[in-house]
Amino acid sequence: MQNHKVPQATAERLPLYYRSLQHLASLGKTRISSSEFGEIVQVDSTTIRKDFSYFGALGRKGYGYNIQHLLDFLRKILYQEELSKVILIGVGHLGTALLNHNFQKNNNTRIVKAYDTDPLKSGKVIAGTEIHAMDDLEHDDNRDIIAAILTVPADQAQSAAEKAIASGVKGFLNFAPVRLSLPPDVYVRHVDMTVELQALIYFLNHGMEEKQSQ
Amino acid sequence: MQNHKVPQATAERLPLYYRSLQHLASLGKTRISSSEFGEIVQVDSTTIRKDFSYFGALGRKGYGYNIQHLLDFLRKILYQEELSKVILIGVGHLGTALLNHNFQKNNNTRIVKAYDTDPLKSGKVIAGTEIHAMDDLEHDDNRDIIAAILTVPADQAQSAAEKAIASGVKGFLNFAPVRLSLPPDVYVRHVDMTVELQALIYFLNHGMEEKQSQ
DNA sequence: CTATGTGAATTTATTCACAGCA
DNA sequence: TGCTGTGAATAAATTCACATAG
Numbered sequence: 001m002q003n004h005k006v007p008q009a010t011a012e013r014l015p016l017y018y019r020s021l022q023h024l025a026s027l028g029k030t031r032i033s034s035s036e037f038g039e040i041v042q043v044d045s046t047t048i049r050k051d052f053s054y055f056g057a058l059g060r061k062g063y064g065y066n067i068q069h070l071l072d073f074l075r076k077i078l079y080q081e082e083l084s085k086v087i088l089i090g091v092g093h094l095g096t097a098l099l100n101h102n103f104q105k106n107n108n109t110r111i112v113k114a115y116d117t118d119p120l121k122s123g124k125v126i127a128g129t130e131i132h133a134m135d136d137l138e139h140d141d142n143r144d145i146i147a148a149i150l151t152v153p154a155d156q157a158q159s160a161a162e163k164a165i166a167s168g169v170k171g172f173l174n175f176a177p178v179r180l181s182l183p184p185d186v187y188v189r190h191v192d193m194t195v196e197l198q199a200l201i202y203f204l205n206h207g208m209e210e211k212q213s214q
Numbered sequence: 215m216q217n218h219k220v221p222q223a224t225a226e227r228l229p230l231y232y233r234s235l236q237h238l239a240s241l242g243k244t245r246i247s248s249s250e251f252g253e254i255v256q257v258d259s260t261t262i263r264k265d266f267s268y269f270g271a272l273g274r275k276g277y278g279y280n281i282q283h284l285l286d287f288l289r290k291i292l293y294q295e296e297l298s299k300v301i302l303i304g305v306g307h308l309g310t311a312l313l314n315h316n317f318q319k320n321n322n323t324r325i326v327k328a329y330d331t332d333p334l335k336s337g338k339v340i341a342g343t344e345i346h347a348m349d350d351l352e353h354d355d356n357r358d359i360i361a362a363i364l365t366v367p368a369d370q371a372q373s374a375a376e377k378a379i380a381s382g383v384k385g386f387l388n389f390a391p392v393r394l395s396l397p398p399d400v401y402v403r404h405v406d407m408t409v410e411l412q413a414l415i416y417f418l419n420h421g422m423e424e425k426q427s428q
Numbered sequence: 429c430t431a432t433g434t435g436a437a438t439t440t441a442t443t444c445a446c447a448g449c450a
Numbered sequence: 451t452g453c454t455g456t457g458a459a460t461a462a463a464t465t466c467a468c469a470t471a472g
Binding site: 006011012014015016018019020039040041042077078079080084086092093094096097098100101103105107109146147149170171172173177179181187189191192193194195196197198199200201202203204205206 | 220225226228229230232233234253254255256291292293294298300306307308310311312314315317319321323360361363384385386387391393395401403405406407408409410411412413414415416417418419420
């Protein structure tokens with residue numbers, strides 16, 4: 001069995017598994033059962049076993065899963081063996097926060113360059129990352145960049161994304177509160193904090209006590 | 215037909231609809247069809263019609279939807295008529311960014327108070343929001359607070375959440391990269407940027423060109 | 429003729445139930 | 451016995467197909 005038909009829901013849980021297993025490994029833990037792991041990541045143990053089963057037999061009956069073995073496997077499938085370079089577009093409050101954070105912790109992803117429209121910002125360096133002028137974006141060669149993090153205001157998101165695509169970027173993590181209209185070969189994930197907060201308030205007010213999201 | 219059995223997926227789209235309709239209204243638009251709206255929010259038009267149908271007939275056949283009517287309706291169901299007060303726990307880079315942003319735009323939600331462990335920060339005011347000492351959290355009366363935004367480091371998230379619950383908070387928007395173990399009447403939504411970025415990288419590398427997330 | 433509203437069909441995801449290996 | 455791996459059953463969400471109202 002190979003990754004030729006991995007359900008989307010499964011794929012979206014893999015990074016969570018990966019990070020959690022890294023944490024367990026750092027505590028010195030070497031094996032774990034699907035039920036113990038399920039409690040930690042708050043995913044039903046059957047779902048975990050099924051998720052792993054799409055990639056073949058990763059565990060051992062009566063034993064559970066070897067954490068290092070899972071990590072080695074997930075590192076490959078999540079392309080964490082090689083460094084994934086991303087750019088950040090929009091160095092406002094949120095963009096600056098992400099630059100300072102820069103996904104350092106056990107994560108082979110790095111913001112290598114940032115862009116901003118503000119001429120006072122371009123040329124500066126924040127947390128080791130140089131800020132370029134937004135006007136340069138579409139002319140740069142960013143074909144070695146896998147994705148862009150979009151932290152520009154809503155009204156600039158579409159045009160910024162188009163410039164990034166012109167420079168070679170194929171994916172976006174979009175923090176701007178708009179949906180982008182982009183070519184079908186471009187993949188976008190939205191991180192929409194306002195929507196999340198309103199959804200939270202909706203569920204709290206309508207009493208969905210049981211369900212934990214994601 | 216009332217909101218007595220609204221699917222979770224529908225509920226999670228309502229804030230997106232609401233914001234997008236606010237934007238359309240601000241452009242002076244008064245009516246919209248499900249298909250035109252679907253293109254804007256990137257949700258299939260049938261899904262939109264079905265979503266609205268759970269709340270009764272909000273549109274008119276042959277006409278579409280009256281934007282103001284939808285807005286009035288969504289404002290109620292999303293509890294945007296009254297101000298929703300939230301607190302922010304953890305005034306690091308991300309927390310500071312959220313304080314500066316503070317959900318101002320057409321959103322009746324406000325961060326009214328922040329907490330941080332750093333004694334140098336408590337007492338200060340950022341973007342009009344006062345920062346309190348983390349030690350005060352569990353003793354404060356936050357029963358008028360609907361939710362807390364958790365922007366503390368992973369290893370502090372669980373204990374910070376427990377203190378917030380002690381103070382009366384019932385919901386969390388959790389930015390910390392851990393799953394929280396909390397009483398079943400507490401609702402948590404996770405905003406997990408690292409997971410999102412890794413999922414994006416996964417899909418880009420495994421070629422899922424078609425699908426747009428969320 | 430347009431565009432909603434909705435049962436029915438389909439697809440996707442989760443959960444059950446248990447066979448089988450260590 | 452303990453725990454995985456997986457077909458079968460169920461549940462949830464989406465999409466189809468079309469009747470119907472304006």
